[in-house]
Amino acid sequence: MPTITAARSWYPDYDPAHGFAHIRRVYNLCERLGREEDANLKILRAAALLHDAKSGPDVREEHHIASAEFAQQVLHAEGWPDDQISAVQHCIRAHRFRDRTEQPQTIEAQVLFDADKLDSIGAVGVVRALAYAIFNGQEVYFSPSERFLSTGEREPGEPHTPHHEFIYKLRHIESQLFTPSGKALARQRHHFLVHFFEQFDAEINGLC
């Protein structure tokens, strides 16, 4: 079983969006949801520790594919049987919000998906969306246009900001989770997230 200490070395030292703090939170959420959903915790813990291991800017393949391949190497070297390695790889390949070609079929894959997505909403979701934007030099203060709100297409010159990411992706996460325990946790985080961007927009526009 990969240890938390070993896993730490697979992630960058400083990345508030996708660094090891994210992995630890997803790991803890997997423990919690995994018990409630009666999932195989060995599969789930390995999947949690490995799910973003190959996600740096040098990854040409999509990070979920590259991380699943890396998981194969790590677990094979540890002597895991092939069926368990495949189960971990399925969790990792199916965790990506933007790629739905492989849907989570097992309860372990559904729990990893939900745990990973829970860490994208709530106050932590706000922090990660901001950290990603700031790391990538994106604008932070720009209210989405009417056009973007109604069609998802930006006006000419309209930047992509954390608020745009909220409209495009983050506000839809709650409705796309799989497990009852994940959905129960998501409700309050979702409402907090919505409240945050409403308040942010109102302050930016001098309404409160």
Next chain:
Amino acid sequence: MPTITAARSWYPDYDPAHGFAHIRRVYNLCERLGREEDANLKILRAAALLHDAKSGPDVREEHHIASAEFAQQVLHAEGWPDDQISAVQHCIRAHRFRDRTEQPQTIEAQVLFDADKLDSIGAVGVVRALAYAIFNGQEVYFSPSERFLSTGEREPGEPHTPHHEFIYKLRHIESQLFTPSGKALARQRHHFLVHFFEQFDAEINGLC
């Protein structure tokens, strides 16, 4: 009168914490509070545009002092009378939370102080505190220790994070504003800020 276009050139192109977006919001808040408080809007607008103009990493003097000196140069070149330049400089020198040697004596200085501090709380305050931390490579995810909460001193190895900045400074801002209109706006922003860090801490610690 310095124009908004001229003022833009005094601030860095990209700084989500102290860049020009902050200046514009403070300017707009100064207009709003300034009308309600019957302040001199000419003094106030110039002070708002100039108040952080010299705040880069190359400023050896404290930024409020250096910006007040820069204001003297800019307004003198525009032919402003000395007493009006002094009034603007007083606003700028007295706006700093961490230096109380020059307290805001005039209504214009009190409005600038309040407008600048309103932009440090609420959802915008959260974003700016995070942006500052990420720009400076600070840790983002670390709950303040019991020792820090009770004494303001960190445990050995305890990082300074946005949450620590909230405990040390941001939660005290509401009670230190000067004007009735500033205090009225601060109330809801303060509650939002407190709610944010409570939620953030609960998520980090797996409590919700």
